[in-house]
Amino acid sequence: MKATVANRRSTSQGKASPAALEEERSLPCRACGTSGLRTILDLGRMPLANAYLTEQQLRTPEHVYPLELVFCPECALVQITETVPPEILFRNYLYFSSFSDAMLQHARDIATRMLHSRRLDERCLVIEIASNDGYLLQFYRQGGIPVLGIEPAENIARAAEEERDIPTVSKFFNLDLAQALSKRGHRADVIHANNVLAHVPDLKDFLTGLGMLLKPNGVTVIEVPYVKDLIERVEFDTVYHEHLSYFAFTPLQRLMEAHGLAITEVERLEIHGGSLRLFVEHRSSGSHASPGVRKILSDEANHGLASFRFYADFESRVKELKHDLLGLLRGLKAQGSRIAAYGASAKGSIILNYMGIDRSILDFVVDRSSIKQGLYTPGTHLPIHNPEKLIEEMPAYVLLLTWNFAHEILEQQAEYRQRGGHFIIPIPAPRVI
Numbered sequence: 001m002k003a004t005v006a007n008r009r010s011t012s013q014g015k016a017s018p019a020a021l022e023e024e025r026s027l028p029c030r031a032c033g034t035s036g037l038r039t040i041l042d043l044g045r046m047p048l049a050n051a052y053l054t055e056q057q058l059r060t061p062e063h064v065y066p067l068e069l070v071f072c073p074e075c076a077l078v079q080i081t082e083t084v085p086p087e088i089l090f091r092n093y094l095y096f097s098s099f100s101d102a103m104l105q106h107a108r109d110i111a112t113r114m115l116h117s118r119r120l121d122e123r124c125l126v127i128e129i130a131s132n133d134g135y136l137l138q139f140y141r142q143g144g145i146p147v148l149g150i151e152p153a154e155n156i157a158r159a160a161e162e163e164r165d166i167p168t169v170s171k172f173f174n175l176d177l178a179q180a181l182s183k184r185g186h187r188a189d190v191i192h193a194n195n196v197l198a199h200v201p202d203l204k205d206f207l208t209g210l211g212m213l214l215k216p217n218g219v220t221v222i223e224v225p226y227v228k229d230l231i232e233r234v235e236f237d238t239v240y241h242e243h244l245s246y247f248a249f250t251p252l253q254r255l256m257e258a259h260g261l262a263i264t265e266v267e268r269l270e271i272h273g274g275s276l277r278l279f280v281e282h283r284s285s286g287s288h289a290s291p292g293v294r295k296i297l298s299d300e301a302n303h304g305l306a307s308f309r310f311y312a313d314f315e316s317r318v319k320e321l322k323h324d325l326l327g328l329l330r331g332l333k334a335q336g337s338r339i340a341a342y343g344a345s346a347k348g349s350i351i352l353n354y355m356g357i358d359r360s361i362l363d364f365v366v367d368r369s370s371i372k373q374g375l376y377t378p379g380t381h382l383p384i385h386n387p388e389k390l391i392e393e394m395p396a397y398v399l400l401l402t403w404n405f406a407h408e409i410l411e412q413q414a415e416y417r418q419r420g421g422h423f424i425i426p427i428p429a430p431r432v433i
Contacts, residue, residue: 027081030245031203031255034074037081040311041236041318043067043354047378048089049240049346058381069239069246075254076306078227078246080239083201086172089242090152090199096159097135099369102408104135106271110221111139114190118219120145127188127213129173130196133159134166137192141166148186150177174202178209188213191220195272198224198243207259211282220261220280224252228303229274231311233428236318236354237347238273248305249276249296256280265290273404273427322355325430329361329399338395341365342409342423344372344384348401351426353379362399366390368412390416397432399424 026035045064053062068081097103114120126140131149133156140147141164149168151157157170171177173196181187191214200206214220227246230238238246249266256263256278264287265279281287304310332339341348341357344367351357358380365377366387375384390398390413398416400406400423410423410433417423425431 029072029075029077030079030201031077031251032072032075034072036074037070037072037079038308039068039070039315040078041069041239041315043069043236043239043350046241046350046353048084049242049349049378050089051378052344052372052375052384053378053381054375058376062379064379065241067239067241071308071311073308075251076248077251078248078311080241080244082241083244084241086152086199086201090172096156096369096371097132100405100408102271102405107136108139110192110277111136111143114219114221115140115143115145118190120189122146124189125186126190126192127186128192128194129210130193130199131160131166131168132156134161134164134168136194137166138164148181148188173206173209175205175209175212178212182212186213187215187218189215189218191218192222193220194223195225195275197222198245198247201244203245203255204259207255207261210280211260214282216282217285218281219264220278222278222280223269223271223275224278225272226268226274226276228300228305231314233273234314234317234321235273235427236314236321237350237427240346240350242346247276248300249293250300250306252276252278253293253297257283260284262287263289263293266292266296268296271404321426321429325424325426326355326357328424328430328432329357332397333361337397338363338393339397339399339424340390340393340395341382341399341401342387342390342413343367343400343402343405344369344375344377345402347404349378349380351401352377352382357399358382363393363395364389365401366398387413390421391419394419394421396420397422397424399426401426403427 028035046067047062047064066082071078125146127148128137129150131151137147149160149166150173151168152172154170157168160166160168224247225238227248253263260283261280262283263278264281267277269275339362341362344365365382365384366389367384372384373386403425423433
């Protein structure tokens with residue numbers, strides 16, 4: 001990714017002035033450059049969702065940034081107004097994909113599928129952009145296929161190389177890097193870009209680089225959260241500073257075509273609360289769009305995703321969800337129930353901070369990631385423990401902040417539930433199970 005922030009405000013603490021607010025409203029669209037973006041949801045000023053704190057850091061003020069979701073009436077791209085420099089967000093990152101069994105199975109499935117469908121062998125190359133700890137590339141490597149990871153978080157890139165023997169370039173992906181890799185002969189038969197396109201400040205630079213890195217008959221597999229699911233399921237916690245863009249299929253197709261690429265196939269996935277998987281090739285390859293592409297274009301047109309009307313009532317629905325969840329939690333607390341939370345996730349940070357769910361309601365948070373255990377949640381300063389603490393303490397209720405992995409987590413916490421513990425699923429509406 002490339003840090004391009006010249007045309008975006010990047011602020012920290014303090015209230016924005018009227019002039020700054022006016023500047024924010026006139027910001028150009030990230031995709032087409034049009035101004036006049038319309039507000040969908042304003043979450044106020046938030047700490048960075050993955051900026052977990054040590055005990056010592058609790059004594060110093062946290063940086064907070066505006067978090068406003070807007071719609072471009074020209075190209076229909078949904079986006080946030082603030083660009084926090086990628087170097088701040090990603091250089092030392094605490095999200096390791098391999099801690100999720102569901103993510104590993106998801107990666108294994110697509111790697112196995114691509115290995116066979118593309119007839120990959122030892123003469124081929126698979127590259128993943130934002131390769132994390134090698135959670136996906138390891139399955140190609142096990143099949144004897146040469147791989148290369150690109151991962152800007154230095155701590156995670158190091159883990160990929162040391163623990164999984166995945167060669168990894170620890171840089172942000174951009175056109176310059178693509179040119180350098182191409183000159184060294186590192187053009188790919190398959191490129192994976194899972195949950196990274198939403199993080200990109202400069203979409204033109206990224207997609208141009210992608211086309212350069214892909215062999216003439218290669219394919220790029222891109223996964224992004226689907227904005228239609230986000231809106232319909234009230235998944236407001238998908239909105240955080242790392243996610244700059246929120247994609248429907250139609251603006252994605254326009255973006256690809258503008259950079260000499262074509263989406264030949266699309267699939268809807270349930271992972272992360274609803275995602276799109278795109279198969280992208282060079283337009284010059286001669287491949288034709290599948291019936292699925294035509295179907296999703298028709299579906300989006302029928303639902304009006306290119307119009308602000310589709311998004312207009314989202315903020316009121318988010319406020320209603322806040323009212324209902326806080327009412328449930330406060331009612332349980334008033335009855336004397338102890339409540340914890342599961343999932344020190346970015347989604348969890350947004351739920352806790354927007355709703356003001358802090359130590360007055362929750363006793364602690366647990367998370368399977370050993371990297372996060374011993375730290376504190378951004379903004380709300382809740383201590384993060386090993387999930388074993390649920391059995392040790394037996395709070396009556398656990399707020400499931402990582403609701404997008406509910407099936408996996410509920411299976412892992414079968415003993416807690418057998419002993420009488422209950423989970424609260426917050427999205428799309430609060431329910432106790």
